[in-house]
Amino acid sequence: MWTVASYVIRQKLAGRKQYPLVLMLEPLFRCNLACAGCGKIQYPAHILKKDLSPEECFRAVDECGAPMVSIPGGEPLMHPEIDKIVEGLVARRKYIYLCTNALLLKEKINLFKPSKYLTFSVHLDGQREEHDLAVCREGGYDIAVDAVKEALKRGFRVTTNTTLFDGANPKSVRAFFDEMMDLGVEGMMLSPGYSYDKAPDQKHFLGRARTRRMFRAILSNRKKNWQFNLSPLFLEFLMGKRTYPCTPWGMPTYNVFGWQKPCYLLQDGYAESFKELIETTEWQNYGTESGNPACANCMVHSGYEASAVNATFSSLEGFLATVKATLFTKYEDKEALRMLDEPEAPVNPLIQISPGASHDLQETRA
């Protein structure tokens, strides 16, 4: 927190309006899962085979200068030199979130050394049944939880990251938070899913009003021991208590194509350098207020958490709101409690896509 706070204050003092907070470094798109809501693994085979080299990763990290590096993908543990990439970033004192579905974590854990700079951010989309359904893999939850236990036993930092889609049961999500806290993870990250037009399952993406309602039910009347690895103002944004414009430059994306315009989710071209990305992207065309239909329903973490962090450091009101949200607010809300008892929406089928053959679709659950 101190690293982020001092970094943001330095950017403010330097008068920088567009500064990166977290670099989203995608060293590959290959994955050993084929989740129904994913927009990353539908590339043709010759793209899925590509890897960023450690040197390309280091160049991007140095160019960008963000204090935190999130390594999503694809599945980063499938990268043949992921250990070298992590080692090089730790040497640069970057706070790394290695985002993994944890299927390979136990097998590869000896490649890494515990460090305050390295966190395994394990993808878990809810309790056992919900997670296995979301990732289209029976037994995925148990493998991931087993790997989390092993990583914690060995002294690694572990958080979870959870994407919630339409139909998520707030009661079950809250029970999932209890499970994760009992497991001993350091914090939990949350985001609504983004409606990738490439994702095979298009039925489960949330509109903004539904997103707010769902997060209000989940995050009101919070238990004291729940730890979130997110800005408290971003959580209030998800609950509908605050509005923010998108700040896509806050979490820029670098992958095998270069610097992706404008954000982690959209692909409106690529820049060869971070400077070019900042200077040539037409930022005014993005964010919900821009009227861009691709942004209309978006409330995702990679677009709006940097906005919330920026708000904390932009005014005394923002700073005091963050302190209040962190230390004092219980989010008591009787209507939200009532919402927890609403009947569950029927579960619609999710679509299974086989890795490397995205055209081959089949329903897995009725």
Ligand code: SF4
């Ligand atoms: S609103 Fe969402 S899709 Fe649009 S630029 Fe921001 S993060 Fe990207």
